Amino acid sequence: MSAPTLPERPRLPWDPPEHFEKRIPEGDNRERLVCGRCEFIHYQNPKIVAGAVCTWRDPGDDGGKEKILLAKRAIEPRKGFWTLPAGYMELGETTEQAAQREAREEACATIEIDRLLAMYSVARIGQVQIMYRARLLSADVAAGPESEDVALVDWADIPWDQLAFPTVVWALAHFHESRDKADFATYSNPTGDLARMWPPRKPEGV
Amino acid sequence: MSAPTLPERPRLPWDPPEHFEKRIPEGDNRERLVCGRCEFIHYQNPKIVAGAVCTWRDPGDDGGKEKILLAKRAIEPRKGFWTLPAGYMELGETTEQAAQREAREEACATIEIDRLLAMYSVARIGQVQIMYRARLLSADVAAGPESEDVALVDWADIPWDQLAFPTVVWALAHFHESRDKADFATYSNPTGDLARMWPPRKPEGV
Structure with a gap:
């Protein structure tokens, strides 16, 4: 196959x-x-895609697991596959505002930016992807016009082989590595095994 | 006045x-x-400007001061004022490659990227500025076609009131704050006094 x-x-x-x-x-x-x-x-010129790994922890849930917001794409390319809320930055906004707007448009989500997680250059398609770490301000999320579905998933339930793009795998792996760190260098294009995430799959060590 | x-x-x-x-x-x-x-x-869409704070330390110079690469603009806007090597990212390159190319074009400089220093959104003019910390591989620098002059200056000799743009002041101040740090969060648009660097001047505490 x-x-x-x-x-x-x-x-x-x-x-x-x-x-x-x-x-x-x-x-x-x-x-x-x-x-x-x-x-x-x-x-x-290259276009900027801004997005975020958005997390939610139920306030009443002692020791409850952190959940991650994913959206199922309703549009091509990769319709039906899961992605992080992200999209083209528009004129007149900052990168943080663009990431917040995309979370709102794609998942009806209100987020608070924590910090810059990663910046990836995808030269083949003329994109620079800017990914933040962010917190959901409520678990009230829903599919926007460009999504078929949205979900708050446990880390163990991430559908790795159903992710839309290699950069979604990268951002999730880098997010995982950055957990509980406040000061870390912004991640950039990975090398080694993580660089070869097509077809998408669960990277080693996450 | x-x-x-x-x-x-x-x-x-x-x-x-x-x-x-x-x-x-x-x-x-x-x-x-x-x-x-x-x-x-x-x-x-917003355009990406990539550049770097490039440093040089004379190998034979015991305890010698680190010098910073500045270029004097030969073109408008702000012709005749000093800037860091930076310019519009092109299709087909990564952000790191864009910063290296600009150092070569504007200051005939060969640099090695250290790490991401800062990312600034300048919504008014539709720019995202991506600034690296970088090392010069040689002190052999010269004005390229878009520069009137280049200089390797001691920190104490930076011509603050002759800098071209507020973001040049920001990047230098953030570079100074990041000295000797390996792990730090990428800087973003400043708040407070540093946000108001027009006309350009030496910020407090640098």
Whole structure:
């Protein structure tokens, strides 16, 4: 049985139309896409995805286990697979605000940012993913328009082989390693076994 | 004497032409700029600026002071003022590679990344600035095309009131605070006095 292919980069709404041509604009040193009709230079830069590993601990539950918020994707790519609330940062907000907005939009969740957990560069698809550690302010969560379902799961119940992307595995593994630490260097792209999390699976040692 | 105005956001090469109109595209929930001629949706997202506080310590210089790499801007905004090597991240690279490339382009410097120092959201101008702590691999530095001059300066000689942007003051202050620390939380936008570094000046306690 062969592994599922890492999802092809889908055609995205911001992909330029065919009458845009590659050219080095004056004063620049690399090729850019330029509109062949109006000379508009369409600079393409990496996009920021902001999200969070959001936890909840039932106040009345002595020694109760910390639960982690996951959302099941209602949209491609990887529809039906589980992810952490995260999405494209918009103009006019900070990275923290973007992570809070995405938790609200995807899981109707209100979160408080704890601290920066990780920053991953995914050069293949032009993304920088900025992941926070955050606390849910209530267990009242629900699927937003881009989610089929949401769940607060025990660590032992994380559906590792049903996770949407390698970076979701990375963020959960790094979250686990950072538990109970206040001061730690922000995690970045892993090396070794954790770097090879496709197809998604439970990493060793977590 | 009034303070210099924080530089107006200049007209940038990626600013859209006038025949682009604001509209909420189908399936979206906020206004985007759409080309009135070809319906191309011009998504605008925050851009990543990557850079570094780069240090050099002369190997033969017993107890010699650590020096910091600064570059004098040859371009607007803030031409003639001093900055840290930093610039827009490009597609196909990691944040670390972007910071290394900018050090090479602006100061002909070869650097080794130590760790992530700070991440600042500058929502007003749609930027996220990602600043590393880095070591120069040689003291052989020189002005690149976007710099009028470069310098390796002692901490005591930093020209605080000649720095180009508030974030340059922030990064230097945070670098100073992080000295000799290996594990520390990545710095983010400061609060208090350090948040008000316009006009640029030496912050208290550094």
